[in-house]
Amino acid sequence: MSPAHRNPALTRSGNVRAGQTVKALLRLRQMILDAEIKAGERVPELAVAERTGISRTPIRAALLQLAEEGLLQPSTSGGFIVRAFDEGEVFDAIDLRGTLEGAAARRASERSLSHADLAPLRDCVGAMDSIAQRRKPGSEFFSDYVRLNERFHHLLVELANSAVLRRALEQILALPFASPSAFVLAQAELPRAREILQKAQQQHHAILNAIADGQGARAEILAREHSGLAKQNLRAVAAREADMKRVVGGALIKRRIIPATIGAEAKSRRRRRKISRK
Amino acid sequence: MSPAHRNPALTRSGNVRAGQTVKALLRLRQMILDAEIKAGERVPELAVAERTGISRTPIRAALLQLAEEGLLQPSTSGGFIVRAFDEGEVFDAIDLRGTLEGAAARRASERSLSHADLAPLRDCVGAMDSIAQRRKPGSEFFSDYVRLNERFHHLLVELANSAVLRRALEQILALPFASPSAFVLAQAELPRAREILQKAQQQHHAILNAIADGQGARAEILAREHSGLAKQNLRAVAAREADMKRVVGGALIKRRIIPATIGAEAKSRRRRRKISRK
DNA sequence: TCATGCTGAATTGTATACTTGTTTGGGTTT
């Protein structure tokens, strides 16, 4: 998407010369997700430019891109502010992912794919099986699982073979908490962790089989239902603020129940006279 | 999305002071859709800057935006080229719109909306009824119909009350031929024009009723099915090149059957020696 | 005490100069 995507590698100097725009994009996204810039705050171009040593032009491009992704929101007075999401929006995002993955599963089912076409997906599910059967979840347990899980969902979309569908899913996945494995880390803390994981794995199997059998409607429903697990995790995790910190971009999600104290407003500069209206 | 969204009077109205970025965006989009720049061609910043009297910076922002919308494609060597769509992609885009509108209809159904909430949608359908019953389609016939049709689809999404869903639909509707009324004008030339229009209107009624009755699954299927009409129109229109010219952005759609002559390549400059690679 | 309008600092939006990379055409060599 970014115009500087083409800069794959090095210049003659041998230095990793990623385009400034890409650098700015990555840095800014990190800053937002790590809550270095807090939700609701403005993102001043100049400050970012000074801090990163990148000039304003690429930074501006990155801001534009991040606004496209939905992490930033254009301010009425120009510039951008970090978007805050309430629990409902996160829910809706996961729901939409379910809808789109359902559409993908249906399309994949209707393409009468060969056995070989489905091999990668089958292998992926198989690999997850062997992970899920480990007695003791080791340190790489979850990172392995997350990787395979993302691969599963990625393959699903690829099998649908629709550029527009892929684009739509890319858009929604730009919201980190909409990702299929967004809550896996937090889920690990839940008492029913293993149970949830096994249920997810059963669903992976079911989706794969439905696609292999060309059962489009069934595959769609199953894929959609599969996203219900993420919704369930969201509900469980959102209840405890501590768990929310384990979710990538969790700082962007504002709790529904706002404390009575207006502590949040104290530190950010506020217009003292908003009664000026009329 | 664009940083200059804040400009009060922006789009189709007689905008007195639009930001340069917005101006560039509108101008460029028009140039692309009118095939002033043909599909597959590069869009040179400087040329556009000279031609429009706008400096490169806002033009670059507009190019970025248009790439986000999907009308432009980043080139490997930097810059952008006008994207070409084959018939399959147009089909997929309409299909995806159907999926998303289906999701919207379902959500709307499940919100237990009051009679008053549905009034705008009901009024819209009513207005379309009175148009559809006109004996002689006048000059404003189609423009009125198109306006109301777009309004219907817009209201449908609003009733779903989901920001992410709205965003996803905005993305797909940025492709002009994915619009619900993209083929209405071309459809008018078809022999079964009136019949198609009446069928569409029946579907509008059915969707409205399903939502009013809270029948989510039914509303979803109906809305999805409704997009089938557009697919049908696409098939009918795509058969004849002349009709394709009546479709907005039709120049971006490349025919499936490519003539044996390589005439298209003759005019565009080609690299003579691509064997230079090692 | 509060409303109102002015002013200056800050920040975004725009233009342009400059740098870096890609392309292309011609000359050279085999």
Next chain:
DNA sequence: AAACCCAAACAAGTATACAATTCAGCATGA
């Protein structure tokens, strides 16, 4: 004659200077 190399032209990426707008803070007056 074909392939290759090099260099000049060109276009995109980046930095920075400049203009326009916004907003806080203060002064002024009711």
